[in-house]
Amino acid sequence: MHTRDITQIGGAAVLILGLLFSGYIGDALGKPDPCTAPVPTSHTVLLADRTDIFSATVRGRLAARVRELAAGLHAGDRYSIYTIEDTSPEPVWSACRPRNAEDATISTPGAYWLDVDFKGHFAGPVQALSEKLATAAQAPHSPIMETVAAIASMPTFSPSVKNRTLIIVSDMLENTAGFSQYRSGPDFQQFQHTAYARGVGVRLDGVRVRVLYITRHDAASAHQGAAHKAFWISWLKSLGADVTVEDVR
Template sequence: MRQSRAAAKRRTKSFILVCVLFTFITLVIGGVTYAFLHQPPGLDQQRFCPANGPLGHVVLLVDKTDPLDFTQKQAFQSSLEQLVTGGVAPGYLLSVFVLGEDYKANAAPVFERCNPGDGAGASAFTSNPAHLKKRFEQDFRGPMQRVADELQATKSAKYSPIFEMLEMTAINGFRKQNVNGPRRLIIVSDMLHNTPEYSMYHGNPDFERFHQSDYGRKMSTDFNGVDVELQYLLNTPHLQTRRHLKFWEGYFGAAGARIVAVRPLEG
């Protein structure tokens, strides 16, 4: 009788163990299946954007009409690194435009790719973090670093067509890509427009007067819903006053955008 009870206990323990093991295997299979069925769509192999399109759009416009001094160059490189490693979320598209003397020659972006993600926080169970990190370095951060030299001038330009280049970023950046998600415009510039039609080096800029002029109406564009960040190159501080910033607040406000951050670069 004792042997029968002992055998019954062993059978009960074995049954419980089998049930626990079966439940564990079921949960593992269910987790893997869920992760497989709910994993994000793959990336296209040209721009490394999600197959369903970018999740957001960051446009960077860099002014190279004047050379950067040593301190400005250090600040710019640091700012660029911060943008690439933390300012563009995974799945977001980064488009980079150059502001040069000839806006027609700079109408297209010099860099345009999505951040494929660097694998930070990725589960080794459902992905390959090392592979994701390598892809980020080779296909996003590395190419962007190589473009950095193209964003810096070696000599001063005669003109600085900021309004025309802003039109290019609106047309060939935001409008062309038509990303359904957050949109942000980052401008690295002294924001001192200078062309034969209009120059901020003469007199105090007044947006309402400019906006009502023929040239001002011609330079109107659409940045509806765009958040704007100004990274000021303080090349001419006596012109880059609160009144100067107010001009740009009026400009972007009329275009449907808003300035959300103003940060002078050192130097």
């Protein structure tokens, strides 16, 4: 056998072993990597309010919720984290949930390397972000509606995605130059006929929206309450969303 042939065989053996230990042979023998799909089958978006400073209890609950949402996802699901800030909305982080050893159709050591990849590219960043998002600073504006509209316009959150979930963690006090709930009362019937309402009138048909409603314990609490919650439920339902509200104190 020629030296060139031996080299090629040796190179092929190294490649096969590398693929085996990284789990790709398992993918070929089992099922395709779900994170290679052009459109996710499921997309969960967490929208966290960082325009106000909340209590340590609320910050702790926010950090825990970030981790809980990630733990409940399946391989191939996309998880994105956005923040409500006085800037154009950009994702803080967005990733497909990779397979781990529990999802694998292969045995160790391939499954071991799936876990290494899962912790390094998904579980680890989620843990770090959960701690970072728990900190916030006061901001002059709180563009909740604009951020929701931007998320609804993302290709990865379009109706082509079978399962879409949006979790909003906020005091829900919209405060922009065009519309402020510090100046306007929670009258949805009046609001829905305004130019501002038309500007944020995206569609959320089939989207599950869960609002984690943070109760304020300062002067801003005068603008919250049952009527304020009803405003947001009406607005989100008018866009086609399936809405639930949970109080966070």
